[in-house]
Amino acid sequence: MTLDDDGKDDLGFDHFLVLDFEATCIKDMRINPQEVIEFPCLRVDARTMEIEQHGEALFHSYVQPVYIPKLSPFCIKLTGNKELGEVKI
Numbered sequence: 001m002t003l004d005d006d007g008k009d010d011l012g013f014d015h016f017l018v019l020d021f022e023a024t025c026i027k028d029m030r031i032n033p034q035e036v037i038e039f040p041c042l043r044v045d046a047r048t049m050e051i052e053q054h055g056e057a058l059f060h061s062y063v064q065p066v067y068i069p070k071l072s073p074f075c076i077k078l079t080g081n082k083e084l085g086e087v088k089i
Contacts, residue, residue, distance in 0.1 A: 013046040015052070017044075020041075021036050025075045026072040037081060043057040
C-alpha cells in the first residue's frame with residue numbers, strides 16, 4: 001500500500017461498490033429456501049469513504065420471491081419493503 005499526496009492510503013481504487021442482499025424472513029421461524037427479495041448497491045468514494053449521492057452511484061431493485069411470493073409482516077417491518085405485498089402467517 002502506498003500513500004497519496006494527502007498522506008492517505010492509496011488503495012488503487014477510486015470507488016467501492018457495497019451490495020447488501022435482503023432475503024425473505026418470518027419471525028422466529030427458519031425459511032427453506034430463503035429467497036433474495038432486494039439488493040441495494042451504493043458507490044463509496046475510496047479516498048473519503050463517503051457514500052456518493054448522485055446519478056448512477058445508487059442502485060436499488062426488488063426481486064419477486066417465487067417460493068413464498070408475499071412477505072411476512074415481520075419481513076416488511078424489518079426491511080421496509082412494502083412493494084411485494086404481505087402474506088398472512
